[in-house]
Amino acid sequence: MKFSSFPRVRLATLPTPLQYLPNLTKALGGPKIWVKRDDLTGLAFGGNKARKLDYIIGDVLEKGADVIVTGAGFQSNWCTQTVAAAKKAGLDIYLVKSAPFEDFDTEDWDGNHLLHHLMGAHVKTVHPDKFKDTIKAIMEKLKDEGRNPYYTPVGGSEPIGAGGYFNAVLELTYQANNEGVHFDYLVHATGSGGTQAGLVMGTKAFNTGMKVVGAAVGWGEVSEMKDKVKGIVEESKKRYDLDFNLTEDDLIVYNQYAGDGYGVMSDAKLKAVKLMAETEGIMIDPVYTATAMACLIDLARKGEFKETDNVVFLHTGGAVALFPYKEPLRAHLEGEPLPWKTPEWSPQ
Numbered sequence: 001m002k003f004s005s006f007p008r009v010r011l012a013t014l015p016t017p018l019q020y021l022p023n024l025t026k027a028l029g030g031p032k033i034w035v036k037r038d039d040l041t042g043l044a045f046g047g048n049k050a051r052k053l054d055y056i057i058g059d060v061l062e063k064g065a066d067v068i069v070t071g072a073g074f075q076s077n078w079c080t081q082t083v084a085a086a087k088k089a090g091l092d093i094y095l096v097k098s099a100p101f102e103d104f105d106t107e108d109w110d111g112n113h114l115l116h117h118l119m120g121a122h123v124k125t126v127h128p129d130k131f132k133d134t135i136k137a138i139m140e141k142l143k144d145e146g147r148n149p150y151y152t153p154v155g156g157s158e159p160i161g162a163g164g165y166f167n168a169v170l171e172l173t174y175q176a177n178n179e180g181v182h183f184d185y186l187v188h189a190t191g192s193g194g195t196q197a198g199l200v201m202g203t204k205a206f207n208t209g210m211k212v213v214g215a216a217v218g219w220g221e222v223s224e225m226k227d228k229v230k231g232i233v234e235e236s237k238k239r240y241d242l243d244f245n246l247t248e249d250d251l252i253v254y255n256q257y258a259g260d261g262y263g264v265m266s267d268a269k270l271k272a273v274k275l276m277a278e279t280e281g282i283m284i285d286p287v288y289t290a291t292a293m294a295c296l297i298d299l300a301r302k303g304e305f306k307e308t309d310n311v312v313f314l315h316t317g318g319a320v321a322l323f324p325y326k327e328p329l330r331a332h333l334e335g336e337p338l339p340w341k342t343p344e345w346s347p348q
């Protein structure tokens, strides 16, 4: 089946801007740095999930579902954009969020968690051990009530969602051509793997020659992350009838920029947030995009990119998480030791 014949609802504001970053380029003193502003996709506060949700909501509506069930971490950006997409499409939505203990829900209304409630999602917080069973129980209960629930996994990272980033490569290539630039590298944050899978599929299928670099945000080994991405690419090849050979060289993942783990603040992440803010006035989030920017900064400073290279940073959104992280940010700005490293709601 042709890619364009899969159902799609136009929820994301596209194309997102492609911008040259002269001040960051100067600060890093190496390759030319650009940003692809997927933080401006709309749907609540924007982010990478909007592109995936165009196709996921298309599938939901085609299947005649009336309620979405999904889950993720307590401060999930995925949940925020999925609730916004569901509401725009007139659908009901249940979120299961992992948290340190049952009923953590009432503890800390900030950032994304506040938004989930504001948009009227049904929110259930559970200990990570009960995450899968709770989703199953909600699905069963909804079916018993005569409803038609649709389950979508964390991050929408399966072939349907990955289609959004397959398509994004076409958009970026078109914009790059208009700017008369060729991108040698794209650097982005990789978590559940759908974004990287879509990008890799696009670069392979359209033979763009752009290397897709994923900065893992902190779950497990590099090999696990690569396997996750590879699995989604291989499944997607069947769905979209794509013909290319995925090689080891196509999967580039670094995991050292996550520091001590997912959501755990490090100097490098905080410096990345500050550098982007003070050179370009662009807010990145302390968890995902800070990890990716810390990666880009380090690779640039180590001379991993050539001076003539063009590197595009994919801004995948999430800046509302700056606010739940206000304490370590303040401490960093005032030159104090970090007051705490791991938020209570972090999945670590």
Ligand SMILES: Cc1ncc(COP(=O)(O)O)c(C=O)c1O
Residues within 6 Å of the ligand: 047, 048, 077, 078, 155, 157, 189, 190, 191, 192, 193, 194, 195, 196, 285, 288, 289, 316, 317, 318
């Ligand atoms: C802001 C942000 N950037 C990047 C990612 C990673 O995207 P993916 O889960 O598709 O790997 C996420 C995932 O939640 C995110 O919220």
